[in-house]
Amino acid sequence: MPELPEVETVRLGLQPVMEGARFLKVEARRPDLRRPLPRDFARRLEGRTVEGLGRRAKYLLADLSSGEVLLMHLGMSGSFRVTKDDGESAPGDFHHERSKGQAHDHVVFHMSSGARITFNDPRRFGLMLLMPRSELSDHPLIKETGPEPLGNAFAAAMLAQACAGKKTSLKAALSDQKVVAGLGNIYVCEALHRAGLSPKRRASTLASRRGTPTPQAEELVDAIKGVLREAIKAGGSSLRDHRRTDGELGDFQHDFRVYDREGGRCPRRGCRGVIRRIVQTGRSTFYCPACQR
DNA sequence: CCGCGGGCCTGAGAGC
DNA sequence: TGCTCTCAGGCCCGCG
Numbered sequence: 001m002p003e004l005p006e007v008e009t010v011r012l013g014l015q016p017v018m019e020g021a022r023f024l025k026v027e028a029r030r031p032d033l034r035r036p037l038p039r040d041f042a043r044r045l046e047g048r049t050v051e052g053l054g055r056r057a058k059y060l061l062a063d064l065s066s067g068e069v070l071l072m073h074l075g076m077s078g079s080f081r082v083t084k085d086d087g088e089s090a091p092g093d094f095h096h097e098r099s100k101g102q103a104h105d106h107v108v109f110h111m112s113s114g115a116r117i118t119f120n121d122p123r124r125f126g127l128m129l130l131m132p133r134s135e136l137s138d139h140p141l142i143k144e145t146g147p148e149p150l151g152n153a154f155a156a157a158m159l160a161q162a163c164a165g166k167k168t169s170l171k172a173a174l175s176d177q178k179v180v181a182g183l184g185n186i187y188v189c190e191a192l193h194r195a196g197l198s199p200k201r202r203a204s205t206l207a208s209r210r211g212t213p214t215p216q217a218e219e220l221v222d223a224i225k226g227v228l229r230e231a232i233k234a235g236g237s238s239l240r241d242h243r244r245t246d247g248e249l250g251d252f253q254h255d256f257r258v259y260d261r262e263g264g265r266c267p268r269r270g271c272r273g274v275i276r277r278i279v280q281t282g283r284s285t286f287y288c289p290a291c292q293r
Numbered sequence: 294c295c296g297c298g299g300g301c302c303t304g305a306g307a308g309c
Numbered sequence: 310t311g312c313t314c315t316c317a318g319g320c321c322c323g324c325g
Binding site for chain 3 (some may be wrong): 005184284
Binding site for chain 1 (some may be wrong): 295296297298299301302303304305
């Protein structure tokens with residue numbers, strides 16, 4: 001489900017109830033996520049204060065007063081829901097699932113801020129890990145991650161460099177978290193359309209022979225930054241699973257130009273093209289063959 | 294090393 | 310209604 005804008009929306013929702021708050025009680029109801037929850041998960045969180053809640057790529061990172069970092073990933077279907085903590089162990093219909101809450105509520109944080117934070121993840125591709133803060137940047141999940149696309153460091157020269165020599169498609173390259181962090185299937189398609197670049201184009205065409213960025217690389221960087229900023233402003237895209245932490249939907253799906261719009265008219269001014277769906281490396285790609293070259 | 298396809302899970306929706 | 314099939318915002322692993 002979630003790409004950078006959705007994860008950032010979740011972060012902004014959790015920040016006010018997590019930062020500066022302590023974990024009073026932690027329920028690990030279903031430990032078998034993509035990886036098993038860490039050993040002594042609840043015990044290592046309870047009593048600790050969250051000093052800061054950050055994000056790197058699609059990972060949420062809670063800095064703990066113990067010196068550890070809690071790393072959280074939403075996978076395809078993960079979501080966090082913030083509700084008022086009434087002290088009961090769980091909401092939901094106890095006639096069916098006594099004290100178990102909704103289906104797929106795998107982890108619950110009871111915070112000193114008075115918030116109950118429930119992690120729900122039907123497909124269980126999500127992840128929670130604990131590690132010393134000092135080990136984060138060297139951790140295999142983080143180590144190879146490319147630049148943050150909204151950071152100042154992310155510029156055409158960088159992108160061209162990362163794509164130079166790549167035989168794969170632009171679509172595949174931008175989906176690669178080592179090239180740039182946080183994009184997924186939706187925002188890659190949307191950024192490529194905005195930049196007027198074909199998803200089938202070779203990634204290496206963003207770099208000139210000398211390795212310097214082409215005008216297309218500049219266009220693409222602007223398109224990536226633009227679409228991500230707008231999507232964050234809209235609270236992300238809600239196709240099926242994504243919710244803000246208050247349960248409301250995001251709005252950006254209404255602003256998609258190509259994603260999930262197969263057969264629709266290309267929204268670019270003056271373009272008469274029709275949006276097509278193709279499959280690249282096993283994933284749907286949506287694009288306009290007329291204006292994306 | 295690089296790029297691709299399969300697999301991990303569950304649920305929704307389409308088609309019969 | 311109910312079955313079967315396909316597909317889904319991600320990522321890891323193994324193969325060639």
